[in-house]
Amino acid sequence: MREIGRRVLPVYLAIDVSGSMAGQSLASVEQALLQFADELAASPILGDTVRVAIIEFSDYPEVILPLSDMTRVRAIPRLRARGATNLGALFVFLEKLIRSDIHRLRGEDAQVFRPLVLLLTDGLPTDNWRGAHESFMQTARANLIVIAHEDVDGSFLEQLRALRIYRWTPWDGPGRTLSNVVIEMTQSLVRSTVVTEPRLPNSLQPPGPISDVSDEWV
Amino acid sequence: MGSLSVLSEDQLILRALVGRGGTASVYEVHGYDGGMLFKKYDQPRDPAGMSQLIAIMSQSDADVQAVLRASLAWPDRMVTSEDGQLSGVLIPKARQAFVAHLTVGPPRLRDLNYLLYEERAARVGVVPLPLVKKLRIVTALARVLSLLQGLGLVYEDLAAQNVLWTTDPAPDVFLLDCDSLRKVDSQPGDALYTTADWTDPRVLSGQVRRPDHASVAYGLGLLLIRTLNSPTWHPSTDALEGIEGMQMVPTPLRKILAGSLRRQLPRPTLERWIEALDEAIDSALPTEVQTSPPRVALLRRATLGGWQFQTKARLAMTIGVLCGVAAGIAAMLAWR
Numbered sequence: 207m208r209e210i211g212r213r214v215l216p217v218y219l220a221i222d223v224s225g226s227m228a229g230q231s232l233a234s235v236e237q238a239l240l241q242f243a244d245e246l247a248a249s250p251i252l253g254d255t256v257r258v259a260i261i262e263f264s265d266y267p268e269v270i271l272p273l274s275d276m277t278r279v280r281a282i283p284r285l286r287a288r289g290a291t292n293l294g295a296l297f298v299f300l301e302k303l304i305r306s307d308i309h310r311l312r313g314e315d316a317q318v319f320r321p322l323v324l325l326l327t328d329g330l331p332t333d334n335w336r337g338a339h340e341s342f343m344q345t346a347r348a349n350l351i352v353i354a355h356e357d358v359d360g361s362f363l364e365q366l367r368a369l370r371i372y373r374w375t376p377w378d379g380p381g382r383t384l385s386n387v388v389i390e391m392t393q394s395l396v397r398s399t400v401v402t403e404p405r406l407p408n409s410l411q412p413p414g415p416i417s418d419v420s421d422e423w424v
Numbered sequence: 425m426g427s428l429s430v431l432s433e434d435q436l437i438l439r440a441l442v443g444r445g446g447t448a449s450v451y452e453v454h455g456y457d458g459g460m461l462f463k464k465y466d467q468p469r470d471p472a473g474m475s476q477l478i479a480i481m482s483q484s485d486a487d488v489q490a491v492l493r494a495s496l497a498w499p500d501r502m503v504t505s506e507d508g509q510l511s512g513v514l515i516p517k518a519r520q521a522f523v524a525h526l527t528v529g530p531p532r533l534r535d536l537n538y539l540l541y542e543e544r545a546a547r548v549g550v551v552p553l554p555l556v557k558k559l560r561i562v563t564a565l566a567r568v569l570s571l572l573q574g575l576g577l578v579y580e581d582l583a584a585q586n587v588l589w590t591t592d593p594a595p596d597v598f599l600l601d602c603d604s605l606r607k608v609d610s611q612p613g614d615a616l617y618t619t620a621d622w623t624d625p626r627v628l629s630g631q632v633r634r635p636d637h638a639s640v641a642y643g644l645g646l647l648l649i650r651t652l653n654s655p656t657w658h659p660s661t662d663a664l665e666g667i668e669g670m671q672m673v674p675t676p677l678r679k680i681l682a683g684s685l686r687r688q689l690p691r692p693t694l695e696r697w698i699e700a701l702d703e704a705i706d707s708a709l710p711t712e713v714q715t716s717p718p719r720v721a722l723l724r725r726a727t728l729g730g731w732q733f734q735t736k737a738r739l740a741m742t743i744g745v746l747c748g749v750a751a752g753i754a755a756m757l758a759w760r
Contacts (some may be wrong), residue, residue, distance in 0.1 A: 244528040248543075395620075398619050
């Protein structure tokens with residue numbers, strides 16, 4: 207489906223599928239993905255604007271859903287637990303993927319919002335990720351949101367320089383938090399925002415409503 | 425704040441969160457099942473504007489009150505936090521007629537986005553409307569906005585997500601977000617909240633501090649063109665560009681639409697809008713009937729055939745009676 211003339215918010219859901227996520231955690235994430243698809247279908251303006259890619263990562267990243275109109279996807283691919291948590295490989299991959307998608311969207315004359323990357327993880331990375339992360343932050347120009355297990359070390363999360371960080375507990379499961387966050391973020395596209403107060407550049411914005419995030423072009 | 429119109433937040437038992445906006449959350453409230461919701465602000469508000477709105481309602485005559493209650497989520501009572509600041513308001517729930525039961529997820533408020541993106545809306549069970557019904561919905565909206573204007577009020581955030589619609593039993597609208605109502609001659613201290621893609625360019629460029637009556641005409645123009653241009657319209661489409669190539673806009677509305685979407689003044693009044701909409705509905709009605717040619721043709725032939733049959737039957741009956749009379753006279757003469 208071509209996106210001629212549309213406004214598009216690319217959303218990249220990067221899901222940690224390392225061995226520790228097996229079982230209930232991944233099942234709840236799959237449930238959240240279905241719920242998100244329903245939300246996009248039920249809200250025509252969001253369905254028209256939001257495009258979603260799903261990337262699972264462990265030893266290596268893999269796109270299981272390329273950037274798509276999720277309301278037209280017949281089935282959401284299943285997530286498969288395997289391997290370790292190689293975050294560096296994910297950031298390298300995301301940087302290339304986002305660049306490629308934005309190039310394609312611009313070629314279709316779409317107006318592209320600053321991409322949103324939601325990174326869901328339950329543990330510390332098992333590789334040397336810092337260089338890839340730095341390059342990603344400098345060139346991808348995406349807004350990074352992290353959803354991490356409550357036990358994940360806070361100092362590591364700070365180093366990710368995410369716009370916002372959310373925690374999930376085994377009690378809630380990652381799916382519920384993911385669902386709440388992604389729906390909250392995307393719904394801000396259709397909310398009223400302040401127009402009479404000066405706006406700070408995004409880099410100076412405190413963590414706040416997603417309107418600070420999405421209302422920017424790349 | 426008048427004591428009769430003020431409740432303490434302590435007195436409310438909040439139940440489910442039913443909605444979340446840019447500046448507030450909306451909750452069901454225990455004991456108000458009959459139709460009141462609590463709109464709780466993220467930040468305390470200046471109570472002056474809200475007091476004015478509650479006073480306007482109480483000072484209006486019964487007919488106006490009835491229309492306002494049926495057409496807007498008009499604030500019923502102010503709610504204060506422990507420190508006495510305005511923390512929210514009680515607002516009426518939209519009637520069930522404004523709720524859409526979709527094929528996915530829970531029921532939702534049927535806002536104008538379901539008309540703007542009608543192909544997507546149809547996929548979840550919201551049937552696209554014919555032109556005349558769309559025009560009647562816009563007319564209902566124009567009448568509500570005109571009533572507000574008559575009360576000296578302006579609705580600042582006129583946008584698709586703030587306008588609910590129904591066609592059952594008749595085309596009608598219900599405006600959400602009572603915080604968008606302001607006395608047009610006031611200069612409130614609260615920040616202005618509007619929706620991307622729906623804001624008057626005069627406000628965005630700083631020519632005026634707050635939306636005014638001309639801004640409402642601009643918003644109405646956007647709503648009309650975006651409703652009629654569904655499903656091909658997208659927010660990036662320049663409004664005026666859209667008019668040139670758009671066949672869906674009835675002729676009586678084209679001039680007023682172009683006038684409303686101007687970046688500068690003057691713009692048409694709401695009275696002029698209502699006249700043009702009425703004219704457009706009248707002109708669209710026969711057009712819509714003609715869009716079903718087989719039915720019209722059949723109806724016409726049947727009607728014409730019926731008249732012809734009746735004429736012939738009457739003629740035959742008259743001839744028959746005359747023949748009968750003549751035969752009777754001839755028989756009588758022969759008998760003699």
